[in-house]
Every structure is written in C-alpha cells, then in structure tokens.
Amino acid sequence: MKPIKPIKPILPLYALLVIGLPLAGLGYALLGSVGVVGPLAEGFTGQYWQALGHEPGLAYAALYSLWIAGASVGISVVLALLLVLRAQATLQRGPLPGLLYVPLVMPALVVAFYLFQLLSRSGWLSRISFRLGLTNSLEAFPELVQDAAGVGIILAHVLLTFPFLTLLFQAIYQESRLAELGQLTSTLGASARQFRRRVAAPLLLRRAAPTVLLSFIATLGAYDIPLLLGRPYPQMLSVFIITKLQRFDLRELPAAYLAGFLVAAGLLGLILLLLRLANRSRIEAG
Amino acid sequence: MRVSLLYFLPALALLTACGAGEQAKTPDQTLAQTWPQIEAAGKNQPVSMLMWMGDPLINKYMQTYVKPEVQRRYGIDLQIASSQGAQLVQMLAAEQQAGQPSEADMVWINGETFYQLRQVNALLGPFVDKLPNARLLDLENPFINTDFQQPIAGMEAPWGNVQFNFIYDSARVASPPKSFAELPAFVQAHPGQFTIPNEFTGMTLLKSWMIALSGDPKLFQGKFDEAVYTKWSGELWKVINQNKRYFWKEGRTFPEQLAPLHQLFANGEVAFTFSNNDAEVDNKMNQKVFPATARAYVPLPGTIQNSHYLGVVRGAQHPEAAMLVINFLLSPEAQLKKMDPNVWGDHTVLNLAALTPEQRQQFQQLPSRRYAPRRESLQNLALMEPDPEYMTRLFKDFRTQVLEK
Amino acid sequence: MRSRLLITVLLILFVLPFGLLGLLAVGEEWRFPEVLPPAYSLEPLRGLVAADNDLLGGLGKSLLLASVVAVLATVGGFIVARAIAGTRLSARWTALSYLPYALPPVLLAVLIQPFIIRMHLSGSVGGVLLGLLLLALPFATLLLGSFWSQRATEYEQLARTLGCTPRQALRRVLLPLAAPLLRTTLVQTFLLAWFDFGLTNVLSVGKVRTLTVQVFMYVGEANAPLAAVASLLLVLPPMLLLLANKSALLRKP
Numbered sequence: 001m002k003p004i005k006p007i008k009p010i011l012p013l014y015a016l017l018v019i020g021l022p023l024a025g026l027g028y029a030l031l032g033s034v035g036v037v038g039p040l041a042e043g044f045t046g047q048y049w050q051a052l053g054h055e056p057g058l059a060y061a062a063l064y065s066l067w068i069a070g071a072s073v074g075i076s077v078v079l080a081l082l083l084v085l086r087a088q089a090t091l092q093r094g095p096l097p098g099l100l101y102v103p104l105v106m107p108a109l110v111v112a113f114y115l116f117q118l119l120s121r122s123g124w125l126s127r128i129s130f131r132l133g134l135t136n137s138l139e140a141f142p143e144l145v146q147d148a149a150g151v152g153i154i155l156a157h158v159l160l161t162f163p164f165l166t167l168l169f170q171a172i173y174q175e176s177r178l179a180e181l182g183q184l185t186s187t188l189g190a191s192a193r194q195f196r197r198r199v200a201a202p203l204l205l206r207r208a209a210p211t212v213l214l215s216f217i218a219t220l221g222a223y224d225i226p227l228l229l230g231r232p233y234p235q236m237l238s239v240f241i242i243t244k245l246q247r248f249d250l251r252e253l254p255a256a257y258l259a260g261f262l263v264a265a266g267l268l269g270l271i272l273l274l275l276r277l278a279n280r281s282r283i284e285a286g
Numbered sequence: 287m288r289v290s291l292l293y294f295l296p297a298l299a300l301l302t303a304c305g306a307g308e309q310a311k312t313p314d315q316t317l318a319q320t321w322p323q324i325e326a327a328g329k330n331q332p333v334s335m336l337m338w339m340g341d342p343l344i345n346k347y348m349q350t351y352v353k354p355e356v357q358r359r360y361g362i363d364l365q366i367a368s369s370q371g372a373q374l375v376q377m378l379a380a381e382q383q384a385g386q387p388s389e390a391d392m393v394w395i396n397g398e399t400f401y402q403l404r405q406v407n408a409l410l411g412p413f414v415d416k417l418p419n420a421r422l423l424d425l426e427n428p429f430i431n432t433d434f435q436q437p438i439a440g441m442e443a444p445w446g447n448v449q450f451n452f453i454y455d456s457a458r459v460a461s462p463p464k465s466f467a468e469l470p471a472f473v474q475a476h477p478g479q480f481t482i483p484n485e486f487t488g489m490t491l492l493k494s495w496m497i498a499l500s501g502d503p504k505l506f507q508g509k510f511d512e513a514v515y516t517k518w519s520g521e522l523w524k525v526i527n528q529n530k531r532y533f534w535k536e537g538r539t540f541p542e543q544l545a546p547l548h549q550l551f552a553n554g555e556v557a558f559t560f561s562n563n564d565a566e567v568d569n570k571m572n573q574k575v576f577p578a579t580a581r582a583y584v585p586l587p588g589t590i591q592n593s594h595y596l597g598v599v600r601g602a603q604h605p606e607a608a609m610l611v612i613n614f615l616l617s618p619e620a621q622l623k624k625m626d627p628n629v630w631g632d633h634t635v636l637n638l639a640a641l642t643p644e645q646r647q648q649f650q651q652l653p654s655r656r657y658a659p660r661r662e663s664l665q666n667l668a669l670m671e672p673d674p675e676y677m678t679r680l681f682k683d684f685r686t687q688v689l690e691k
Numbered sequence: 692m693r694s695r696l697l698i699t700v701l702l703i704l705f706v707l708p709f710g711l712l713g714l715l716a717v718g719e720e721w722r723f724p725e726v727l728p729p730a731y732s733l734e735p736l737r738g739l740v741a742a743d744n745d746l747l748g749g750l751g752k753s754l755l756l757a758s759v760v761a762v763l764a765t766v767g768g769f770i771v772a773r774a775i776a777g778t779r780l781s782a783r784w785t786a787l788s789y790l791p792y793a794l795p796p797v798l799l800a801v802l803i804q805p806f807i808i809r810m811h812l813s814g815s816v817g818g819v820l821l822g823l824l825l826l827a828l829p830f831a832t833l834l835l836g837s838f839w840s841q842r843a844t845e846y847e848q849l850a851r852t853l854g855c856t857p858r859q860a861l862r863r864v865l866l867p868l869a870a871p872l873l874r875t876t877l878v879q880t881f882l883l884a885w886f887d888f889g890l891t892n893v894l895s896v897g898k899v900r901t902l903t904v905q906v907f908m909y910v911g912e913a914n915a916p917l918a919a920v921a922s923l924l925l926v927l928p929p930m931l932l933l934l935a936n937k938s939a940l941l942r943k944p
Contacts, residue, residue, distance in 0.1 A: 014771050022825070024806060040405070057690075095702070099701050102705040104933070105926060106929075108888070109925075117711055117915065127723055127724045139555075223888075233690050238797050241798060242889075242893075246371060247371060249398075260798060260801055264802060339897070342914050386809070553722050554723060
C-alpha cells in the first residue's frame with residue numbers, strides 16, 4: 001500500500017529550479033573561464049586556468065575566508081556553550097531568552113553598518129575614549145574595523161551567530177533533558193564540571209554539528225559584512241569574485257568566472273561531504 | 287543552441303511576466319528619424335537610465351529636478367538605477383548576446399566604459415547631431431570632443447566637464463604641497479595624513495601623478511604605449527612604495543570608495559581628499575559635509591581634465607525617449623542648474639559663445655562657486671586623459687604593486 | 692549577581708544598535724570627537740514622506756517581495772515536501788535541497804544572471820523573486836520535511852478512511868496539524884528575503900531598490916542619517932514579527 005500518490009511534475013520542476021538553474025550557471029561560468037562565452041569571448045583558451053598557478057589572489061582569499069569563518073563560528077560556539085552550560089538558570093527566566101532573539105531580526109548589512117559607526121577610528125567608542133582622555137587622538141584608537149586580521153568582520157559574525165547557536169543549544173539541552181541527566185550523573189558521583197565536559201558539551205556539539213557546519217559554510221561565503229567592514233586586500237571570497245566581475249577591466253571577466261566556478265564547486269563539494277557525514281552518523285546511530 | 291532555455295521557460299512561466307511589446311525598430315530605423323518624429327515617438331514613454339549613484343547631490347539633481355522636468359515636458363517617466371564600469375558593459379553585452387532588448391535606455395559613461403561599450407557594439411549612434419541642443423555644445427574643445435583619446439564621433443553626448451583637484455583643510459594645513467614633486471616631502475613631514483582612494487578618482491590621481499613624474503604629457507597622447515606605461519608606472523610605484531609608510535594607516539590599506547575618504551577628511555583623520563570635480567569643494571561645504579575651511583587647488587604641473595557623457599543603448603526599448611532626455615540635459619537651463627555648486631557643481635559643456643547674452647551672463651556669474659579654483663586659471667593646468675588602457679592597468683597594478691605588498 | 696551582569700552586557704550589546712542608529716538618523720553635522728550630535732534635525736525622517744524619497748517605496752518593495760517569497764516558498768515547500776516524502780529516494784531529494792545552501796546568495800546570483808537576462812527578467816521584480824525563491828523554496832522544503840513523517844501521512848489516511856475528501860483532509864486535519872510549522876516557515880522565509888542584499892543587488896541591476904539595497908547605497912555616499920533611517924526601517928518589521936510571534940506563542944497553551 002502506497003500512502004501518498006506523488007504528484008507527477010512537481011519533483012522534476014523542483015529539481016529544475018533548485019538544481020538545474022544553479023548548475024546551468026555553474027556550467028556557464030565554466031565556459032566563461034575558458035573563453036567560450038562572455039562579452040569579449042574569442043574562443044577556447046586555457047590561459048586563465050594556467051594563470052591560476054601564478055596568481056595567488058584566489059587562494060589567499062580562500063585562506064582569509066577560512067580564517068574568518070573558523071574564528072567567527074569557533075567563538076560563537078564557545079560563547080553559546082558557556083551560556084547554555086554555565087548560565088542555565090539565567091537562560092530560563094528573565095529577559096535573556098527574548099534578548100537572544102534580537103540579533104535574529106537584524107540584517108547583516110545593518111549590523112555591519114552599525115559596527116562601523118561604533119568601532120571605526122572616528123566612531124562612537126573612539127569619541128567616548130577621546131572624551132574620557134583614554135586616547136588623545138583618532139589614531140590612538142585601535143583599528144577594529146577594516147583591519148588586517150578581520151576583527152570587525154569576525155565581531156559582526158559572532159554578534160549574529162552566537163545568539164542563534166545559544167538558542168539552538170538551549171533547545172537541544174531541554175529536548176535531551178540534560179538537566180535531569182546532570183542530576184543523575186551527580187548522584188552517580190560525577191562533578192558538575194565532569195558532566196559539562198564529558199556529557200553535555202559533546203552531546204550538544206554532536207547534535208548541533210550540521211547546523212554549526214552550515215553556519216561555517218555561510219560565513220565562508222559571506223558578502224554584506226566583509227563588503228563594509230573589510231579591506232580591499234585581503235578580501236573574502238564573495239567580495240573577491242564580485243570585485244573582479246564589476247571593476248573596470250572587461251578582460252578580467254574570464255578570471256572572475258573561473259574564480260566563481262571554483263568557489264561554487266568547492267562549496268558544493270563541502271556540502272556534499274557534510275551530507276554524507278550526516279547520513280553516515282544517522283546510519284550508525286541506528 | 288537555446289534548447290536548455292526552451293526547457294526553462296515553460297517551467298518558470300508562472301513567474302515570468304515578460305511583456306512582448308510591439309515590434310521594435312532597428313537601430314538604423316531609429317536613427318533615420320527626424321527630430322519631430324523622434325519627439326513624437328519618445329513622448330509618454332518610460333526611460334531607464336543607468337548611472338553611478340555615489341553622490342547624494344547628483345542623485346538629488348536627477349530625482350528632484352530632471353525627473354519631474356522630463357515628466358512635465360514630455361510625459362517621460364525617468365527611472366534611474368545604479369550601474370557603472372564593467373558591470374554595466376557586462377550586462378549590456380549579455381543582453382546583446384541573447385539578442386534581447388535592453389533593460390537600459392541610456393547610460394552615463396566615459397573613458398574605458400565608452401571604449402568597452404563600443405568594443406561590444408552596445409551603443410546606438412551616431413546620434414548627437416540629431417539633438418537640437420547639440421549645436422550649443424563646445425565640440426571644438428579637445429577636452430570635450432575627445433574621451434580618453436577616443437573621438438566621441440557622435441556616439442556619446444558630452445554632459446559635463448571637470449578637472450581633478452586636491453581638497454585640504456586650510457585650518458589644519460597651512461601650506462599644502464604646490465606640486466606633485468613636493469608631495470613626497472610633505473607626506474613624510476605629515477605622516478598618516480595622505481591616502482589614495484582605490485577607485486575612479488584615485489586612478490585619476492595616479493594618472494596625473496604619473497604624467498607629472500614623466501615631465502612630458504605628450505608621451506601619454508595617442509594609443510596605449512607599453513614602454514611608456516612600464517617606465518613611468520614603475521617610477522610611480524617606486525615613489526608610492528617609498529612613502530607608503532607615511533600614508534594613512536601606514537599605507538597598509540586604502541579606502542575603496544571616495545565617500546568614505548570624504549568622511550575621513552571631514553572627521554580630520556586625513557588632511558587631503560580629492561575630487562574629479564573642481565567645484566566639489568563648494569558643493570560639499572554647502573552641504574556642511576566639509577568644514578568651512580576646506581579649500582581646493584590643482585597641483586603643478588597640472589591634473590587631468592575630462593568630460594563625462596551620455597550614451598543611448600543600442601538595444602534600448604525607448605531610444606527616442608532617451609534622446610529627448612539627453613537633449614533636455616544639454617539645454618542651457620539644465621546645464622546651468624547642474625553647474626550651480628549648491629546643486630551639483632558640474633561644469634557645463636556648452637559653448638558660451640553660442641548662447642544668448644543673457645544666458646551667457648548667468649553661466650559666468652554663478653554666485654555659489656566660491657572656493658573652487660577659477661576655471662580660467664585651470665585651463666593652463668589641464669592635462670588630457672590618456673588612453674583608457676592606462677587607467678585599467680594602473681588599477682590592476684595598484685593592487686598588485688601597492689595594495690598587496 | 693553574575694546573571695545580572697550577563698543580562699546587562701547582553702542588553703547593552705543588543706539594544707545599543709537601536710540607540711546609535713537612532714542618534715545617527717537625527718544627528719546633524721555629527722563629527723569626531725562629538726559624543727552626541729551637536730544639533731538635531733528631523734530632516735531625514737521628514738524626508739520619508741517627501742515625494743522624491745524612495746525609502747518608503749523601498750519599504751513597500753521589500754515588504755511585497757518578502758511576503759510573496761514567504762507565501763510562495765511556504766506553499767511550494769509544503770507541496771514539494773509531501774512529494775519528497777512520497778518517493779522512495781526521499782533521502783536523496785532532501786540532500787539535493789541542501790545544495791543552494793552551499794552557494795552564497797551573491798555568487799548564486801552571479802551564476803544565474805546570464806539566464807535571468809535571457810528570460811527577460813533582469814532588473815525586474817520577477818527576476819529578484821525567482822532568485823530569492825531559489826533560496827527560500829528548498830529552505831522551506833527542508834523545514835517542512837519533518838512534518839510529512841509517518842504520523843502525518845497516517846493521519847491523512849485515517850481522515851480519508853473516515854470519509855473525508857482530500858480537500859477536507861487537508862483543511863480539517865493536515866493544515867491544523869502543520870500550522871505551527873507553517874507559521875515558522877513563513878516567518879523564516881520572509882526574513883530570508885527581507886535580509887537579502889547581495890542577490891537582490893546583482894539580479895536587480897540596482898533597479899529594484901529594496902531597503903537593503905538603499906542602506907548600501909547610502910553607506911556608499913557616506914550619508915549616515917539616511918543609511919540609519921533605512922536600517923531602522925529594515926529592523927522594524929521583523930521586530931514586530933518577533934513580538935507578534937512571541938505573543939502568539941504565549942496565548943497558545
């Protein structure tokens with residue numbers, strides 16, 4: 001007995017839209033990178049692929065993005081874990097749960113704009129520290145946005161990600177009845193610290209892993225925030241590609257298509273890997 | 287070839303709202319019309335214009351003056367959107383490859399964008415002669431009839447003419463460097479006060495500086511010369527890299543846009559900002575963006591003066607209406623309004639001798655141009671724009687030779 | 692004590708943005724080192740109702756786009772998720788739904804742009820809508836996928852055996868069952884479209900000036916007051932949504 005009669009054209013249509021269009025775009029980018037399509041296309045050439053070897057720009061952008069994504073998600077996970085495991089009482093009452101929802105309603109672009117106004121050398125904090133006599137000039141204020149290490153970009157991502165992860169961890173915490181489990185382990189003689197380290201944290205991390213990885217991938221491809229808070233060099237991947245696409249030199253286009261193709265292919269590979277891992281752990285779990 | 291596409295279309299028909307529209311004219315048919323025919327065809331149409339939208343006053347001029355005026359005069363609904371440079375070329379080229387009418391009717395362009403649009407054959411023309419107001423244009427002026435060493439040949443209509451200048455705060459800097467030659471010493475004596483925006487205006491600064499280093503502007507006339515470029519850009523990178531540590535943020539980064547640099551200047555973080563427009567200092571002081579002590583000047587041996595233009599898109603859906611708008615933008619009325627630094631401060635491209643005495647007087651006695659250098663004094667300090675390739679290469683090499691070092 | 696400190700810190704962290712944005716919106720000639728604006732002006736706010744200002748237009752466009760995306764994606768996602776649950780390869784289909792996540796929206800936009808142009812959708816609301824659906828539909832499908840589990844299909848079966856028509860089964864049984872999840876999906880897909888800047892900016896060729904596009908434009912012209920006003924407009928509706936949703940949660944047992 002088949003419970004549901006599948007509605008015939010829906011899935012192919014869905015596939016066409018959700019998979020077909022992006023893949024077609026990927027194909028177009030690939031063709032563009034070998035000079036077959038594009039405004040100045042002059043026929044097949046491998047020169048842009050060959051040039052990849054001696055132009056470190058893309059690799060550098062990839063490394064920089066990995067650093068930003070790693071740091072942002074890492075800090076967010078730590079903060080969220082700390083809140084859920086160490087401030088459980090506060091999390092369950094008072095204004096805190098509501099507060100944590102606030103960043104969820106803030107667009108990345110607005111957060112970036114706000115942080116720039118707050119943290120730049122002529123920003124609000126700098127003005128306050130100047131008035132308080134902590135700094136005696138604009139230049140004395142530390143560089144917090146458009147800095148080399150990407151502190152501003154990381155801060156913006158942490159501000160957006162850690163409340164979300166806290167809410168997620170909290171949901172898992174309650175759903176898994178970790179509080180009761182903690183009491184149980186303590187009657188069995190384990191310390192609270194041992195419980196947090198050995199039981200709670202690994203459980204939360206394991207169950208939240210797919211979401212954490214998804215936020216890592218999203219941060220890797222971030223655009224709005226590094227656009228406002230980043231430097232012209234080094235750039236994050238999305239900004240790097242868009243800059244190459246939209247600047248003065250049309251002859252840069254194939255290289256931009258190439259970068260777009262490689263990044264998209266790389267990220268697709270990453271998500272496939274993630275899915276496979278998630279699947280395997282599901283199968284192992286039973 | 288478009289099989290995959292045919293497969294897409296029905297699938298997405300739900301979302302598509304493509305109006306087929308009436309049979310469009312070919313570019314030749316469009317251009318063969320007389321002005322009255324163009325006027326008749328262009329009235330009561332929408333016009334989509336693509337332009338750089340990085341300046342609030344320019345946007346305001348377009349939104350609160352031009353838009354209502356063309357609506358009132360011709361019933362034209364002017365829609366303005368932001369696009370420039372390679373993004374613009376890419377879009378028009380893609381539309382053309384697809385054999386499609388364009389989303390854009392007219393574009394604000396110059397230099398390398400003009401060159402590239404002509405390369406991909408995306409401009410309609412020659413059309414300038416068609417416009418009644420074209421006879422008022424100062425087309426004898428080489429700074430107006432030549433766009434980055436390319437004759438405009440009726441393919442784009444001049445709209446405004448400007449000259450690159452330094453802006454400084456006279457309250458903070460008593461004696462700014464009078465020439466490019468004095469600039470390095472000044473920067474060393476005042477560390478952290480100078481930077482180069484990594485965009486259009488900054489590239490004009492680099493071009494002017496490179497020409498100054500060479501000592502011979504004639505070298506940069508005509509087609510792009512690899513040897514000239516390599517030699518003098520090499521000198522330029524040498525000077526910049528030697529002095530970079532005295533730049534803003536020790537030269538470890540540069541502003542990506544002009545507006546943020548203006549902001550840095552307004553906040554006193556840097557001593558200089560720049561403008562491609564000689565009247566910008568008045569414009570920004572009137573808006574209270576710059577302090578009242580801001581002043582502008584052109585360093586010796588001079589800076590680049592260039593014009594910016596309006597083009598009609600070859601695949602335009604409303605080319606006649608676009609020509610009506612362009613003709614209006616070239617009218618003495620619209621040009622005078624635009625030249626007022628309280629409005630925009632963009633110098634006119636009209637030949638004052640061709641105007642009525644009354645009109646001429648209005649152009650010559652604009653009360654609001656106060657601190658910008660006098661136009662007559664600028665003419666001896668004006669350098670021609672070199673071939674667009676110089677700018678493209680400077681932009682690329684500024685990244686590899688300076689930014690990424 | 693520690694908990695109060697924590698709350699204070701978070702309060703500052705999350706409430707300060709509104710304060711600073713509010714000050715920026717009404718501050719005039721506010722430069723370093725002034726901690727507070729030397730003068731205040733309601734000009735940017737008054738400009739909201741002026742004819743030439745397109746902030747309100749942007750607000751309308753953003754609202755319309757996000758609402759349409761939310762409704763289409765939620766309805767579509769509900770149907771697709773059901774179809775996926777009915778196939779034997781449902782795990783594979785679910786996996787495919789994750790693909791759009793891999794691509795940053797702005798990169799996705801760049802990749803599909805040649806096709807959007809060929810579909811006559813470049814620079815139109817339709818093109819942006821299509822691009823946003825590309826993100827929102829799989830998202831909704833994944834969110835709603837959990838609903839079409841064994842239980843929901845069993846309920847549907849039961850309803851049918853008890854004599855409901857398919858339509859009645861949907862209206863009387865399935866929709867009420869799915870209501871909370873559908874509401875979540877609506878809100879989430881609305882926010883996804885509402886927050887988007889990169890994809891909209893690329894696909895609209897700057898023509899569909901939603902609020903995010905305008906925030907970026909004003910930041911680009913260093914027009915802090917208008918950028919702040921646009922930012923506040925951008926934060927307001929989701930804030931209301933959040934409050935409404937919370938109160939809805941509170942009313943329900």
